Amino acid sequence: MPRTGRRPGETGTRERIAEAARRLFAERGFDRTSVRAVAAEAGVDPALVHHYFGTKQRLFIEAVDFPIDAVRALETLAVDDAERVGERLVRFALQLWDDPVVLPRLLGVLRSAVTDPQAAALLARLFTRQGPIQLLRALEADQPDLRAELVGTQLVGLAVARHVLRVEPLASADHETIVAAVGPTMQRYLTGDLGRTRSS
Amino acid sequence: MPRTGRRPGETGTRERIAEAARRLFAERGFDRTSVRAVAAEAGVDPALVHHYFGTKQRLFIEAVDFPIDAVRALETLAVDDAERVGERLVRFALQLWDDPVVLPRLLGVLRSAVTDPQAAALLARLFTRQGPIQLLRALEADQPDLRAELVGTQLVGLAVARHVLRVEPLASADHETIVAAVGPTMQRYLTGDLGRTRSS
Numbered sequence: 283m284p285r286t287g288r289r290p291g292e293t294g295t296r297e298r299i300a301e302a303a304r305r306l307f308a309e310r311g312f313d314r315t316s317v318r319a320v321a322a323e324a325g326v327d328p329a330l331v332h333h334y335f336g337t338k339q340r341l342f343i344e345a346v347d348f349p350i351d352a353v354r355a356l357e358t359l360a361v362d363d364a365e366r367v368g369e370r371l372v373r374f375a376l377q378l379w380d381d382p383v384v385l386p387r388l389l390g391v392l393r394s395a396v397t398d399p400q401a402a403a404l405l406a407r408l409f410t411r412q413g414p415i416q417l418l419r420a421l422e423a424d425q426p427d428l429r430a431e432l433v434g435t436q437l438v439g440l441a442v443a444r445h446v447l448r449v450e451p452l453a454s455a456d457h458e459t460i461v462a463a464v465g466p467t468m469q470r471y472l473t474g475d476l477g478r479t480r481s482s
Numbered sequence: 483m484p485r486t487g488r489r490p491g492e493t494g495t496r497e498r499i500a501e502a503a504r505r506l507f508a509e510r511g512f513d514r515t516s517v518r519a520v521a522a523e524a525g526v527d528p529a530l531v532h533h534y535f536g537t538k539q540r541l542f543i544e545a546v547d548f549p550i551d552a553v554r555a556l557e558t559l560a561v562d563d564a565e566r567v568g569e570r571l572v573r574f575a576l577q578l579w580d581d582p583v584v585l586p587r588l589l590g591v592l593r594s595a596v597t598d599p600q601a602a603a604l605l606a607r608l609f610t611r612q613g614p615i616q617l618l619r620a621l622e623a624d625q626p627d628l629r630a631e632l633v634g635t636q637l638v639g640l641a642v643a644r645h646v647l648r649v650e651p652l653a654s655a656d657h658e659t660i661v662a663a664v665g666p667t668m669q670r671y672l673t674g675d676l677g678r679t680r681s682s
Contacts, residue, residue, distance in 0.1 A: 311597040313513040393596045396646055397511040406647045431643060431652040432663055439639025443631060446596050447606045452631040463632055463676040467667045476663040 296334050299324045303335075303345040308386035311393030312342055312401055339400050346390040346404070356413050360420035367421065368469025369461050371414075375437055376457045379445060392438075392446055405438070414472075421472060432471040440464065496534050499524045503535075503545040508586035511593030512542055512601055539600050546590040546604070556613050560620035567621065568669025569661050571614075575637055576657045579645060592638075592646055605638070614672075621672060632671040640664065 302324035306315040317338050321328040335341035359370045378384050394401035414433040418426040440460070444453045452460075470476070502524035506515040517538050521528040535541035559570045578584050594601035614633040618626040640660070644653045652660075670676070 311513070313511070314597060396593045396596050396642070397514060402647050406649050428651050428655070428663070431649050434649070435639035435643045435652070435664075436636055436667070437639070438642055439635035439637070442596070442638055442642075443635045447602050449606050449631050449634070451628050452635070455628070463628070463671070464635075466670060467636070470666060471663070 295324075295326060295330065299326060299331055299334060300341075300345050303341050304386045304390060307342060307345055307390035307394060309389075311390075312338075312398040313394070317341070342390070342394065342398075342401065343404065346387040346394075346401075348384065348387055357416045357420055360417050364421065364473060365469070366465075367417070367472055368467070369465035371417070371433070371468045371472070372461045372464045373457060375440070376460060379441060385445070388441060389445060392442060406434075418472065423473060425476065428476070429471050432476075433468060436464065436467055436471065495524075495526065495530065499526060499531055499534060499541075500545050503541050504586045504590060507542060507545055507590035507594060509589075511590075512538075512598040513594070517541070542590070542594065542598075542601065543604065546587045546594075546601075548584065548587055557616045557620055560617050564621065564673060565669070566665075567617070567672055568667070569665035571617070571633070571668045571672070572661045572664045573657060575640070576660060579641060585645070588641060589645060592642060606634075618672065623673060625676065628676070629671050632676075633668060636664065636667055636671070 299320065303315070303320045306320055306323055315338075317331050318328050320341065321331045324331075331341065335344060356371075356374070359367055359374060362370075379388055391401060391405050395405035396402070414430040414437075415426060418429050418433075423429055443449050447453075499520065503515070503520045506520055506523060515538075517531050518528050520541065521531050524531075531541065535544060556571075556574070559567055559574060562570075579588055591601060591605050595605035596602070614630040614637075615626060618629050618633075623629055643649050647653075
């Protein structure tokens with residue numbers, strides 16, 4: 283058991299544990315990741331993980347928490363040409379998920395949300411309430427909750443297909459191919475008429 | 483299948499185990515379901531589960547396998563008015579997921595696919611290759627693989643939102659509200675132009 287210099291290294295140790303947890307949650311999901319495994323990955327005693335984070339649940343929440351700037355950036359998508367906000371949202375999401383800071387957090391949440399209720403609540407918040415809903419308020423859309431959730435369904439499905447199931451050709455398609463294919467979907471969910479089916 | 487050597491009651495026991503497994507996989511996902519728990523739920527010895535199904539993996543595959551009729555029915559959606567095939571696909575999926583025979587299988591796959599590779603392969607096949615791809619071949623669409631996967635992303639996201647995360651108002655929205663909102667998305671993915679963003 284390596285015992286790092288406690289006082290100067292405290293922040294470093296905490297962050298090392300969080301990073302180890304993030305890696306394991308991303309690879310294995312919540313269920314298959316134990317506190318013991320996180321401790322081993324970080325090279326610390328399991329007691330230290332509990333000391334810093336309490337339960338595995340709390341460790342998970344902190345480890346996968348998205349950088350706040352990424353979420354706030356969503357609001358800025360509403361400025362400019364409102365007819366292209368759907369494209370901008372898809373492009374933003376694709377770039378965000380490819381970010382090495384964000385991808386392990388995304389995978390950790392996706393891999394955990396389907397079985398763990400707290401991870402599910404986090405995913406629901408991330409993909410609907412916390413993210414798109416701000417954008418919809420800025421767009422002053424009707425039925426913002428339903429719209430935010432429709433946007434969330436397409437984003438979750440896209441993230442799962444590209445980063446978890448990795449189905450081809452979708453997983454390797456370049457960003458602009460996906461923006462062209464999915465952008466109009468987002469545009470309809472954000473600003474289109476949801477009450478009528480297409481007349482064409 | 484040869485029936486030699488089958489004792490009376492064998493089929494009943496096998497099916498009781500499969501049903502118990504289906505219930506537990508649907509509630510807890512693959513990781514949190516043990517062969518021992520399935521045996522207890524079915525009221526049989528764990529050795530009997532191994533006798534009939536071998537590994538937990540094989541038990542999973544058999545327990546969540548979709549009724550073949552449901553998958554084949556997808557192909558029939560291509561007949562009639564091609565401009566409304568998107569609506570028909572959404573309506574078909576919503577009805578299918580509400581079917582008490584199908585829902586536990588769907589939940590079992592969704593709750594397992596994000597961490598278990600075999601379940602992931604099954605989900606990928608169900609939502610793309612096995613299902614929509616037949617419909618796309620019938621429609622003679624270009625880029626059938628990409629289209630099938632785009633359809634899959636929207637279906638997976640919708641199923642997760644309604645049946646796993648249960649976000650409101652989407653989870654309680656009636657079928658026709660969702661058909662109106664998501665039908666045009668499906669229509670674009672099935673028959674629309676994916677290479678250009680909307681000009682309007």
